Amino acid sequence: MNTPVLQIQNLRKTFADFTAVDTLNFQVEEGSFFSILGPSGCGKTTLLRMIAGFLEPSSGTLLIRGKDMTTTPPNRRPVNLVFQNLALFPMMNVHENIAFGLRRQGLAGREIGQKVEAMLERVHLSGFGKKNISQLSGGQKQRVAIARSLVLEPSLLLLDEPLGALDLKLREQMKIELKKLQEEVGTTFMYITHDQSEALVMSDQVAVMNKGTFEQIDTPRNLYSNPATSFVAGFVGETNILPVQVASRRPLQVATSFGLQLHATAGIDLNDSDSLALYIRPESIILEPSDSMKHINRFLLTVQNILFDGSNTKLLATIAESDHEFTVALPQNQQFAHIAKGDHIQAGVHPESCRCFVR
Amino acid sequence: MKNHIRLSLYIFLTPVLLWLLLLIVIPHIELLIMSLKGTDDLGDPVWTLANYRHFFTEQIYWYTFVRTAVYAMLTTVLTFVVTFPVAFYITKVVSVRLSGFLTIVLLMPFWVSELVRVYGWMILLRESGVINHLLISSGLMNTPIEMLYNDISMMMGLVYTSMLFMAVPLISSLEGMDDSIIEAAHDLGASPPTIFCKIIIPYAAPGITSGSIVVFMLALGNYLTPTLMGGKNSLWFTEQIYNEFIASFNWNQGAAFGFLLLALSSIIIWAGLKLTRQELGRALS
Numbered sequence: 001m002n003t004p005v006l007q008i009q010n011l012r013k014t015f016a017d018f019t020a021v022d023t024l025n026f027q028v029e030e031g032s033f034f035s036i037l038g039p040s041g042c043g044k045t046t047l048l049r050m051i052a053g054f055l056e057p058s059s060g061t062l063l064i065r066g067k068d069m070t071t072t073p074p075n076r077r078p079v080n081l082v083f084q085n086l087a088l089f090p091m092m093n094v095h096e097n098i099a100f101g102l103r104r105q106g107l108a109g110r111e112i113g114q115k116v117e118a119m120l121e122r123v124h125l126s127g128f129g130k131k132n133i134s135q136l137s138g139g140q141k142q143r144v145a146i147a148r149s150l151v152l153e154p155s156l157l158l159l160d161e162p163l164g165a166l167d168l169k170l171r172e173q174m175k176i177e178l179k180k181l182q183e184e185v186g187t188t189f190m191y192i193t194h195d196q197s198e199a200l201v202m203s204d205q206v207a208v209m210n211k212g213t214f215e216q217i218d219t220p221r222n223l224y225s226n227p228a229t230s231f232v233a234g235f236v237g238e239t240n241i242l243p244v245q246v247a248s249r250r251p252l253q254v255a256t257s258f259g260l261q262l263h264a265t266a267g268i269d270l271n272d273s274d275s276l277a278l279y280i281r282p283e284s285i286i287l288e289p290s291d292s293m294k295h296i297n298r299f300l301l302t303v304q305n306i307l308f309d310g311s312n313t314k315l316l317a318t319i320a321e322s323d324h325e326f327t328v329a330l331p332q333n334q335q336f337a338h339i340a341k342g343d344h345i346q347a348g349v350h351p352e353s354c355r356c357f358v359r
Numbered sequence: 360m361k362n363h364i365r366l367s368l369y370i371f372l373t374p375v376l377l378w379l380l381l382l383i384v385i386p387h388i389e390l391l392i393m394s395l396k397g398t399d400d401l402g403d404p405v406w407t408l409a410n411y412r413h414f415f416t417e418q419i420y421w422y423t424f425v426r427t428a429v430y431a432m433l434t435t436v437l438t439f440v441v442t443f444p445v446a447f448y449i450t451k452v453v454s455v456r457l458s459g460f461l462t463i464v465l466l467m468p469f470w471v472s473e474l475v476r477v478y479g480w481m482i483l484l485r486e487s488g489v490i491n492h493l494l495i496s497s498g499l500m501n502t503p504i505e506m507l508y509n510d511i512s513m514m515m516g517l518v519y520t521s522m523l524f525m526a527v528p529l530i531s532s533l534e535g536m537d538d539s540i541i542e543a544a545h546d547l548g549a550s551p552p553t554i555f556c557k558i559i560i561p562y563a564a565p566g567i568t569s570g571s572i573v574v575f576m577l578a579l580g581n582y583l584t585p586t587l588m589g590g591k592n593s594l595w596f597t598e599q600i601y602n603e604f605i606a607s608f609n610w611n612q613g614a615a616f617g618f619l620l621l622a623l624s625s626i627i628i629w630a631g632l633k634l635t636r637q638e639l640g641r642a643l644s
Contacts, residue, residue, distance in 0.1 A: 089558065101548050
């Protein structure tokens with residue numbers, strides 16, 4: 001059993017009367033792509049800065065490759081950070097930027113030259129060495145910033161929302177490039193983001209962070225289909241939320257305020273409270289279910305609007321006799337092309353797709 | 360449309376060109392002509408290089424010239440050494456609100472004229488001055504000492520009067536520096552001294568260059584401070600020029616000295632830019 005690259009034990013950081021990171025325990029396995037996903041202000045940047053060494057934890061320990069690094073300054077840690085605003089050195093060209101860390105290690109000039117060239121090739125920037133930073137496009141700057149850290153062969157590469165400043169198209173492209181790059185070099189990546197799609201697409205493991213603690217650490221697939229808490233269910237992926245009351249416990253049946261009874265599945269953190277929140281994903285709603293489908297919840301939807309977005313087209317509909325708005329993913333065959341505003345449609349959902357959490 | 364742009368360009372450019380022509384170019388041509396003239400044995404005006412030859416043959420002129428250049432450079436370096444930590448503190452260490460306040464505090468003394476400020480120093484330093492009084496009344500010393508009229512007090516005065524002109528460009532260039540650049544360098548393995556030499560200084564280089572040029576020129580051409588605070592041996596080249604014009608009434612000699620000073624400052628600044636691989640245009644933009 002290999003020692004994990006990063007081990008965090010009881011890590012805490014408080015500022016005056018505010019707890020930014022609250023007693024975290026986790027570890028990151030060698031060679032994995034680990035993401036921390038959370039809304040802004042959840043403490044993820046504080047955590048990252050503690051791992052990089054810019055902040056000292058209030059308590060707890062931080063081990064990198066089994067060595068205690070809790071009080072080691074950033075320049076002595078085998079960890080490199082790709083900054084949110086990239087922080088490239090504007091007075092140096094691309095080559096000098098990437099060579100900066102190698103020079104600090106006291107490597108010979110020839111070796112530095114070789115390593116920088118190899119790294120430029122790896123990030124598809126061969127021949128850009130002599131260019132100034134101001135001559136590069138956003139995506140190229142991004143790659144220089146990653147190359148500058150990666151060339152030092154760190155035990156752990158930290159990335160602080162590095163795609164935030166890019167436009168949508170470029171971001172999609174960089175997501176794929178980053179994942180490929182990580183697989184090629186095999187370095188452990190720790191990626192911080194508030195964008196769930198970035199986290200889900202790239203990661204092997206995602207930790208969902210909220211108010212200084214981790215709500216769930218899991219694979220992207222599990223996070224999406226088996227959220228552990230209501231926060232995860234609401235934050236990861238799109239979801240419809242209905243306030244419900246418990247009608248019966250075993251099997252779990254819930255009732256909405258407008259009288260709709262649904263069979264549901266309990267989320268993990270369910271206690272004996274009677275007021276619950278029901279989470280239903282837009283794509284789990286089946287339009288016009290066939291009569292042969294047993295055991296599904298059935299209800300009537302009234303179409304309010306069609307939100308056309310190519311492969312991501314959705315219906316906005318009210319459920320049953322209420323004015324609760326529901327988003328329903330529209331399957332991409334032409335089967336439902338006839339649906340228009342004001343139509344009433346039969347719909348159904350499997351009880352396993354109806355998750356209840358404490359409100 | 361194009362004509363409009365051209366017209367407005369002329370309108371805005373005219374005052375600048377007039378100013379340059381009337382106040383800089385014409386007087387300098389006049390001075391140049393004057394510096395190349397002299398009188399022959401009969402008292403008639405003739406073209407001559409005697410004024411310039413004079414400078415090279417009289418040792419005292421040479422001595423003052425070199426001394427002025429060396430001390431002006433030293434002033435520039437000392438001003439930088441004193442000002443840089445202040446500028447760094449104001450821009451990078453304190454909060455934004457406090458930094459605005461501190462900048463104003465830094466500028467405040469410069470609302471008073473240089474003459475008054477130099478007299479302020481004299482009141483502090485002279486034999487019967489504030490510092491001597493305090494030292495004697497506290498029993499640390501028995502007899503007052505003269506702290507004025509030597510090279511050290513003159514240098515102090517020069518550094519003090521030049522500080523602002525170094526501080527402003529330094530503050531503005533450091534203000535533009537993103538803190539994360541420093542953190543990035545730290546993260547990539549640089550120790551604090553390396554960050555200072557490899558990141559902060561190169562980043563602030565344009566500001567340092569423009570500040571240094573201004574301070575050097577001001578120190579070189581300063582008349583007041585060396586005259587009032589320097590001793591009898593603290594000769595400054597501007598004093599020589601003044602003496603030629605006013606005391607000796609030898610305008611031709613004075614004009615020649617003026618041109619030599621101009622040549623000196625141009626050469627030193629050119630050499631300085633070459634040595635530090637800076638470009639004048641970039642430093643002043």
